[in-house]
Amino acid sequence: MGLNDTPSSDRIHIGFFGQRNAGKSSLVNAVTGQELAVVSDVKGTTTDPVYKSMELLPLGPVMIIDTPGFDDEGALGELRVKKTKQVLNKTDVAVLVVDAAKGLSGSDRELLRLFQDKEINYIIAFNKSDLLEVKTGSEITSGADGTNQSGREIYVSAKQHEGIEELKERISRLTVTGNLKLQIVGDLIHPSDFVVLVVPIDKAAPKGRLILPQQQTIRDILEADAAAIVVKEYELRETLENLGKRPALVITDSQVFAKVSADTPRDIPLTSFSILMARYKGLLETAVKGVAAVERLKDGDSVLIVEGCTHHRQCDDIGSVKIPRWLGQYTGKQLNCKTAMGAVFPEDLSEYALVIHCGGCMLNEREVKYRMKCAEDQNVPITNYGIVIAYMQGILKRSIEIFPHLLMEIED
Numbered sequence: 160m161g162l163n164d165t166p167s168s169d170r171i172h173i174g175f176f177g178q179r180n181a182g183k184s185s186l187v188n189a190v191t192g193q194e195l196a197v198v199s200d201v202k203g204t205t206t207d208p209v210y211k212s213m214e215l216l217p218l219g220p221v222m223i224i225d226t227p228g229f230d231d232e233g234a235l236g237e238l239r240v241k242k243t244k245q246v247l248n249k250t251d252v253a254v255l256v257v258d259a260a261k262g263l264s265g266s267d268r269e270l271l272r273l274f275q276d277k278e279i280n281y282i283i284a285f286n287k288s289d290l291l292e293v294k295t296g297s298e299i300t301s302g303a304d305g306t307n308q309s310g311r312e313i314y315v316s317a318k319q320h321e322g323i324e325e326l327k328e329r330i331s332r333l334t335v336t337g338n339l340k341l342q343i344v345g346d347l348i349h350p351s352d353f354v355v356l357v358v359p360i361d362k363a364a365p366k367g368r369l370i371l372p373q374q375q376t377i378r379d380i381l382e383a384d385a386a387a388i389v390v391k392e393y394e395l396r397e398t399l400e401n402l403g404k405r406p407a408l409v410i411t412d413s414q415v416f417a418k419v420s421a422d423t424p425r426d427i428p429l430t431s432f433s434i435l436m437a438r439y440k441g442l443l444e445t446a447v448k449g450v451a452a453v454e455r456l457k458d459g460d461s462v463l464i465v466e467g468c469t470h471h472r473q474c475d476d477i478g479s480v481k482i483p484r485w486l487g488q489y490t491g492k493q494l495n496c497k498t499a500m501g502a503v504f505p506e507d508l509s510e511y512a513l514v515i516h517c518g519g520c521m522l523n524e525r526e527v528k529y530r531m532k533c534a535e536d537q538n539v540p541i542t543n544y545g546i547v548i549a550y551m552q553g554i555l556k557r558s559i560e561i562f563p564h565l566l567m568e569i570e571d
């Protein structure tokens with residue numbers, strides 16, 4: 160990802176679903192104006208979800224996702240259907256692609272039920288309208304089940320490029336409604352404030368760049384008309400002494416929280432990137448409540464540590480090595496720590512006494528909320544890297560002081 164790109168986690172995710180050969184890949188190509196998905200009359204050509212980030216006007220930056228057919232069969236087919244279901248967990252708007260000549264199938268109705276369960280906005284695109292004998296120019300106003308589907312249905316032809324612009328406009332209209340613009344830190348500071356960011360640069364840090372939460376935070380501070388001052392942990396004390404103005408906030412990498420806490424005068428608010436990101440993803444409150452489970456861990460308990468992505472060496476080291484070690488030292492118990500990596504989140508969490516998730520910088524809000532809900536539904540406490548590290552180091556209290564309602568959670 161380039162520095163000027165919108166992070167994929169901040170893009171509205173638009174998924175194309177439906178039966179094999181309905182024309183999902185063709186429609187994705189028509190909407191994106193690119194031949195990015197393989198089109199074929201051989202059923203089951205699309206075997207893995209295909210992601211494409213693009214600007215969709217008037218909406219802005221989106222992520223378009225092409226999926227394998229939802230009616231796929233056999234062992235491999237089942238695996239593909241499973242992958243498609245995982246895509247649903249991050250989908251903000253779904254396009255159900257239906258072969259207009261065939262009409263809605265059983266698997267299409269199952270998809271519609273899933274959209275409704277997961278509260279995903281959707282559009283039904285009847286594709287291959289060029290094959291219809293009687294051209295249906297306008298949408299149907301009542302669905303097969305008699306409910307009013309007005310505005311949800313549209314006839315298109317990927318082949319003839321008909322109805323594509325209208326489809327894009329409908330998608331945009333669906334997503335624009337009720338979209339809350341969340342801020343990482345902008346709502347906590349004022350114009351012309353100074354915010355000091357502490358970013359350790361060690362061997363594990365990606366060469367030549369800042370990691371995503373750091374980039375996003377700097378951007379957010381600038382958008383709030385405040386100033387961001389970025390230092391390494393060894394320069395913090397001197398910077399604070401020479402700043403000439405009290406910073407509104409110090410934000411540090413969790414790994415050096417203890418040193419930064421010692422070097423930051425008590426009257427200056429201090430927090431970490433991971434705590435701000437957890438709040439941004441809607442995970443903070445649950446994570447603060449969940450961390451209390453650390454005190455209840457017993458010998459032989461299993462703890463699941465979840466990495467949202469596979470390519471952050473720094474996170475990997477924290478998740479697979481450091482947190483298990485620190486947990487063992489803090490609790491003095493023999494724990495069974497397992498690490499789950501990448502896009503897949505285990506559905507059955509019943510064997511775990513605690514789930515510890517990464518900051519989720521590569522996951523969109525919907526996906527993080529889904530994971531949180533999975534744990535809550537199964538009564539398994541869930542927390543995250545930043546919160547559990549801060550807790551074990553005895554600095555959680557200080558790092559959430561800027562959120563007084565949360566402070567009450569752990570003081571009780």
Ligand SMILES: Nc1nc2c(ncn2[C@@H]2O[C@H](COP(=O)(O)OP(=O)(O)O)[C@@H](O)[C@H]2O)c(=O)[nH]1
Pocket residue numbers: 177178179180181182183184185186197198199200201203204205228286287288289290315316317318319
């Ligand atoms: N006549 C017609 N054929 C289409 C249209 N869209 C796709 N097809 C054909 O339907 C077949 C399946 O298309 P594909 O995009 O691979 O479907 P997918 O399996 O849903 O991704 C291919 O042979 C396409 O050329 C359309 O609008 N009209």
Ligand SMILES: [Mg+2]
Pocket residue numbers: 183184185196197198204205226227
């Ligand atoms: Mg396909």
